[in-house]
Amino acid sequence: MTTTLGGPGALMASETAQQPAVWRGLLAESGPSGASGIDAAAALVRRRSPRFVLLVARGTSDHAALYAKYLVEITLGLPAGLVSPSTFTAYGARPDLRDVLMIAVSQSGGSPDLLRTLEVAKAGGALTVSVTNNAGSALASTADAHVDVLAGPERAVAATKSYTAQLLALYLLLDRVHGGSGVADGLPDLGDEVLARDAEIAALATRYRFAERMITTGRGYSYPTAREAALKLMETAYVSAQAFSGADLLHGPLALVEPRVPVLAVVSAGPGGEAFRPVLDALAERRADVLTVGSAGAGVVLPETADALAPLLEILPFQLLARHVAVDRGGDPDAPRGLRKVTETL
Amino acid sequence: MTTTLGGPGALMASETAQQPAVWRGLLAESGPSGASGIDAAAALVRRRSPRFVLLVARGTSDHAALYAKYLVEITLGLPAGLVSPSTFTAYGARPDLRDVLMIAVSQSGGSPDLLRTLEVAKAGGALTVSVTNNAGSALASTADAHVDVLAGPERAVAATKSYTAQLLALYLLLDRVHGGSGVADGLPDLGDEVLARDAEIAALATRYRFAERMITTGRGYSYPTAREAALKLMETAYVSAQAFSGADLLHGPLALVEPRVPVLAVVSAGPGGEAFRPVLDALAERRADVLTVGSAGAGVVLPETADALAPLLEILPFQLLARHVAVDRGGDPDAPRGLRKVTETL
Helix, strand or coil: CCCCCCCHHHHHHHHHCCCCHHHHHHHHHCCCCCCCCCHHHHHHHHHHHHCCCEEEEEHHHHHHHHHHHHHHHHHHHCCCEECCCCHHHHCCHHHHHHCCCEEEEEEECCCCCHHHHHHHHHCCCEEEEEEEEECCCHHHHHCEEEEEECCCCCCCCCCCHHHHHHHHHHHHHHHHHCCCCCCCCCCCHHHHHHHHHHHHHHHHHHHHCCCCCEEEECCCHHHHHHHHHHHHHHHHHEEEEEEEEEEHHHHHHHHHHCCCCCEEEEEEHHHHHCHHHHHHHHHHCCCEEECCCCCCCCCEECCCCHHHHHHHHHHHHHHHHHHHHHHCCCCCCCCCCCCCCCCCCC | CCCCCCCCCCHHHHHCCHHHHHHHHHHCCCCCCCCCCHHHHHHHHHHHCCCCCEEEHHHHHHHHHHHHHHHHHHHCCCCCEECHHHHHHHHCCCCCCEEEEEEECCCCCHHHHHHHHHHHHHHHHCCEEEEEEECHHHHHHCCCEECCCCCCCCCCCCHHHHHHHHHHHHHCCCCCCCCCCCCCCCHHHHHHHHHCHHHHHHHHHHHHHHCEEEEECCCCCCCHHHHHHHHHHHHCCCCCEEEEEEEHHHHCCHHHHHCCCCEECCCCCHHHHHHHHHHHHHHCCEEEEEEEEEECCCCECCCCCCCHHHHHHHHHHHHHHHHHHHHCCCCCCCCCCCCCCCCCCC
């Protein structure tokens, strides 16, 4: 179904389409005096040379944080963890966080539990960096350094451009900390290439129109994509989508797989995709209906890119798919039932 | 439906019923010369006084690891993270793990990816502790210290007694590291009390017999319970059960909640349960069908216990429920389709 101006999902369609332009803007502002603040934040992190990294986020931003966790472990060689804010807010944990870098990721920068977590972390000795889409937010001003993902105002409830801008900002930040050169220049053009395939994805969506349940899966860098894809399908099309890392899928949830439950597998050409092969075999054994998406996919084949950057391209077909399925079903992904843009929990 | 000797789910029923006895045995063997090895492991950890804790596990054991993460953050005041084994195995990450304690949790102790992760961690300078149900396993002999959860042979594919034995062993270990006294003596009797309510849960199961989808949720210490409850429902009764932390539920997945999708909420009397109140309000607003389980629950009301020990009791009704729903639907929870007891991924 074509998305018409002002029609259901028009906002989400417009923000999805803006992504390559947002990436170009962020890349242009990632230099020493760039408005993103990436360079200054990276310099501060290098100076303090943390030994452990904690990430804190909610919802879509939590998937960007999970992506950053893989980057920290693999490229920086530092142990990392995702914080459950309730330990700080509800249980009053006051951990010793000297030598710890805490990165808070939030589109709005306005989530009270993230702000409280950051404050507690700072008091506990952590170096704090916030990554938001709002330089005027409390999270931005509280952190020792702020990275602006420069995605521009995001009005659709389902986050799209702020998500990939977070991924790119985190990639550039951690690459800079590592002393890398951040070769991401070709990415916006590849993004345009993928988004131009909207008709292909719209055709795919007709196949999933009647699916009540879906399973998304991936390993390594592609696992955050599987998680975010499931969230998009849940919040816009109300599909009961479950995301599993490839390895976890084999520990129990595989019993759920049957021919009438579609599986969307994110498979890149990197080590994560390689390690995913046994999962594809197990799915075939259970006669699953599998669509593979990614640079090593056979269904929606994406252009190859550096392994760590693949998640930026991988999520695009899922953003398109979620919107098409939602609109085909008569819903409006711009106004999902029961949701608001900024969620406040303490 | 009554579970008959040798009938469908008989093995799972028997192992579920053994849990209080397993806890008694573990408590008896948790002293200085006890067979669990808890005391020696705790002494070693205290001597090395790590500054960060990493946990690694898969499947049900991963929910025990998540529980331990809360304990570490809240009671030990140390930052903690859950490791994605693929970063070590597929991506070859070799992080600097001096001052890091890595705890590997596994029923069988035979998972190749956990073993590899532990070996890499050791080589990277970490102090390693394994928590298994098999003192003769590779994981047990590779770690610097081993804790035996002493659950006895577990033959049902769906883990029950090994899970709560892991919870108790981790509680005792971390309590001992903290220099605490581990007041868990009353727990086995409370466990017997809960398990004696099998008929109440069997009656509940008839209500969920036709539910294709379910949502489980909880906050803080109760979140691992929500995760494990969903896994039990998935792997035994093939219910498409999705677990969300209370806060994450409000970030998107709330759109999935509608009167025909039952919600099972784990609500304890502690801070986690308190922080969960706004989630219950949001669920009521969406006219959700909510069953609350826990010491602050109104549906399946559980005896009150120390906050950190509540997860041992909370999971029991869900183990019973999953088995009853599975058997009612004509399945055999002892032989779920597509699953084996030990899952090997690299």
